[in-house]
Every structure is written in structure tokens, then in C-alpha cells.
Amino acid sequence: MGINRREFLRLAGLSTLLGLGGKTAFELLAPGQLEAQQYVPEPGAFKAKRWAMVVDMRKLDEKTAHKCINACHLTHNVPDIANPVNPAAAVSPEEQVRFRIKWLWKEDFHNAFPGDEHDNLQEKLHHMKFLVLCNHCDNPPCVRVCPTKATFRRPDGMVMMDMHRCIGCRYCMAACPFGARSFNWRDPRPYIKEVNLNYPTREIGVVEKCTFCDERLSKGQMPACVEASGGALIFGDLGDPKSKVRDQLRTYFTLRRKAHLGTYPQVYYIV
């Protein structure tokens, strides 16, 4: 936002005085924040000032990457459009590309970091498969554009989705510079082989994405992908100087995707 909390409260107060009304003033200055304040964590939940993830590519081979993807997609009932439960629901390869839903997936270096590649890149980069996901940006354009606050940002930095409020306008998909959002172009249920009954499935016509496993953190569990990664994915609180993520960021040089766009991604890569 570029303004600190005190400044924010002062401005909000001022604009209330100016007759903009308390709620709208807050909304104007920090869209989506109000929604976030309604959130109350359960006892025993993991809490943080600012969640973030570090992807350590030195430890992430392709097999581990697959394990992480599977863990995420199974936990969250992410459909596999290429593999319907009933063969009658099969779609063409071209449609598989169009309808695909991805929360966590693999990309080559030049797709994950477009513009950063050059002709004589370090050999290993040609073979690396980078795990990509929603960056839970600090200044998220998806939140800025959403006309219903179905996409909102929590004070702990998570960019969340309310799939019961989303109208499916897909403005957030146009706004996200990382392709992190997927839309349900058709009913996803015929493409979920094993349904996890502890997590909702989605309906036609709404947008979804990685949630940083808010439902697991609130029960005191680490994100599913982090658990499956054998240490290649590190998750923690940026607000805590003693946290593992802070330690990694202090020790190693890290990259962020498209940092120049000013969305302040909070997924960091060690190459």
C-alpha cells in the first residue's frame, strides 16, 4: 500500500470526516482489507505476521516436484481434466489445455522467469523444472481489480478466494501476471478421482488458486506441498527474524518472479 498503519488510520479518519463514510473510506484506501479483518484464527493454529515460501531448487528434483503437486491437488480436490473418472467425460487434448486447473505446477526457467534467460545459461537451468504457484503478492493486482472482494488479502499476507461470492468475471485472471488463477470452464467433479471430503469441491463458473493452505495452517499443519517436499519448500513467517524462511533469505541469493512489476511476490527461489 505504501502507507503505514498510522497514516492509514489517519487518512481513513479524515475521509470519514469528509463524509465518505467509515466503511467506504477504508475500502477506498485499502481495498479488500476489511474483509480480512473478519477472520479469527482457531486456537492451536499457526499464525504469522507475513507468510512466505522459499523454493530451494537445489533440492527440488522432478520427482519431488510431482510429489508436491500431487499432494496439493489431492488435498484440495483439484480436478485432473485429462483423466476423467468416467471415460465418457473425456475431452480433446486442445480442451485439456484450455480447461486445465493448476494450483501448483512446473515451468521451465524461461517461462517462470521470462526475460531473465540468455543464450549461455548455466547448463542445469535448462533441465530444472520450477514449481510455480500463486505468489500471495504483497500488492496483489488480483485483489485490486475484483469487483466483489471475492479475492481479498488477509493481514498475514494470504491472498484468499471466496468461491461463494465470485461472479466469474475473470478480471482477476487478466490482472494476475503469473497465470496463477484457474477458472472452472466446466463442472470439475467428473475429473476428481479421489474426493477429499474435508475440503470443498468447486462449481462451474468460479475462479480458484493456491490458498497457501489456510485450512491446514489453522489446524496447526504445514502446507501440503511443503510437507511432501522433503525440505525443498520452506514455509514460514517473514515477520519473525528467527524463522527458517528469514534464515534462508539472509543466507542465499534469491529470485522472485517478475519483481519489476511491483506486485511484491512472496515466493522466493534459490537456484
Add this chain to the structure above:
Amino acid sequence: MLEQAFVGTRKYYGLLAGLGFLIALGALGYYQQLTTGLGITGMGRDVSWGFYIAQFTYLVGVAASAVMVVLPLYLHNYKAFARIAILGEFLAVAAVTMCLLFIVADLGRPDRLFNIIKYPTPGSVLFWDMVVLNGYLILNIVIGWNVLEAERNDTKYKPWVKYLIYVSIPWAVSIHTVTAFLYAGLPGRGFWLTAVMAPRFLASAFAAGPSLLILLCLLVRAFTKFDPGREQIQTLAKVVTYAILVNIFLFFCEIFTVFYSQIPEHMMHFKYLFVGLEGKGQLVPFMWFSMVGMIVAALAMVVPKVRENENTLAWACGLIILTTYIDKGLGLISAGFIPNPLEHITEYWPTGLEAMITLGIWATGFFILTVLYKIAVSIKEEVRA
């Protein structure tokens, strides 16, 4: 006045029946989309907006262009336009209605449409677009109706209408500006990230809209006893000429910035449109046709002989409508998504069902336009009889 909509010739009813048939087809297609999802379109995770949003964008321009009749009349007291102002306003009503229908058609969850009002979000440009479009629709209905009623009763319209008219002038500019801001403020979409987008939208709108109005005037003259007038058409033609020239100029400004700076994120979309990328370039012939056609039409319009002959004028206007439509309705939206932010290339082409729904909405707009024009023209005939 409404009674005029129900008395007409067989041709009038025939036209309405034909449009009604297309509307029914569109509704059928839409039912299919509602039940099985937007997967029936050609859109996908990479090109997530397509034909619907493109039509919407084009039609916002047509709607905004009514101001090109209203402004000279009410601000410069150019009396000749009093004769056709109502045609411009009613065209705007039909166009905005189509815009709103296209937005609804594009929603994944139209049942939750009112969430935009239930949870108003002033930070979202889409929220403002909803506000300005609905406002513009109401303004044009109220103004058009009152002015026409006054004309029929041979009185002057009530004074408050005048204020609404003044409001409607900047409002028309705002609808297309806000629509441009939908696209022009997104990081990571290099094709749209340009300050010239809103001005260019307005320029192409002020060329395409009045072109359409000229064709409609010629049709009204051919099929009814009301003549919109030669002078009126000629003045509109001049508006079209300047607007299309400005549009081409702004396009070249854009091309200069993009290609002299050589920034890949901005260049690659233009390359996709005009030469193709990695062997994919299904829009290439369309875009060349659009650009060359637009320049040819603009140059033709500059020549007084072409402009003053109503036959050649009609051809030039037709060409301008077609070429600006390709530019905005086909190229602009999908090229913003191709290549995608990860530089993968997935092309987009609307499906048959998508085209059917689109046609249905266009037919709805022309149905409304036909009825409104019928009312307006009947009153004009009556007054002049």
C-alpha cells in the same frame, strides 16, 4: 408514444420476426452455456476473455459516439443536428443494452451478478464500468424520450432535461475511458499497458459510431418518409474523417513507442498480430486487412468528392465499421492474452455456440433499435405531415 411501436408495415414486422428468430437461437445457446459452463466457448485458462468482452468493448464505443451528435447540437447550437439527435441517442440505448448483455453473457456465475452491488468495491474498475454504463443507459432513455415527446407536442422539453443533456456529454466520454481503464491498468499485460488506450478507444469510437449512424440515416431515408437530411449526413462524415485519422495517428504513436523501445513484453503481442509467433498467427490476415483497409478508407474520406457522393460515402463508412471492428472486436482482447504471461502461446477462436450467442445479443440490440427508430421516425413523419 409507445403505441407507435405496435403499428407498422409488414416489412417492419418481418424485420422484427427475423431478429426475434436470431434472439431465440441465441437464447438456446445461452441455455446450453448456463448448464454446462463457459467451456462451450473457445476461451480457456490462457485466453480468459474472448469474443463477448470484445463485442462489449466495441459497442461501448458505438454508444459513446452519440455524443458526436449531442455535443454540436447542445453546446454549439448546431441546429441541423436537432433532426437526428434522437437517432444518435436511441442508437446509444441499443448499444449500451448490448454491452450489458455481453457482460452478463461472459460471467461464470450470472446468478450472483448483484454481488457487484451488494459488495461495492470502488477500487475495481469493473465496478465503475457498471456504474457509468447503467447511468448512461438511463440518461439516454430519459433524454431521448423527453425530447421526442416535446417534439411531438410541438413544445420545448422541460428545463431539467437540458441539465441531463449537459451531464450526458462528459458521461459519454467517461464510459469509453473507464472501459479502456479496465485493460490499461494491468501489470503484466504489455499489450494493453499504454496510456494511449483510452484516447485511441475514443478516436476509433468516434469514427465507427458516426459511420454506423450515417448508414442508419441512409436506411431510414430509403425505407421511411423521414429524411434525416443531407447536411446532417455530411457533417457526420467530417466527424468520421477526423476521428479515423486521429485513430490511425494514435496507432502509429503506439507502434513507435513499442518498437523503438524494443521492450519484448510490449513487442511480442504486436508481432503475434501482424506476423505471427512460432508459426501461430491466425489473426495475421485479418489485422493486415484491418490496418490497410482503415488507411484506405481514411484517405478516401479526406477526398471531398468521395465524401460528398452518398454512395461512395456509404462504402467508406462500411469499410471503417468493418476495419475498426476487426481491430477492436477481434485483435485487441485476444492479443492481450497471447502470448500469456508465461510466454506460452495458446490461440483463440470463438466456437459456433459462442458466435450464436453473440449473434443473439446483436439481434436483441437491433430489435430494440428497430422499435426505437420506428417510434422516432413515426413521430417525425407525423410532425412533418
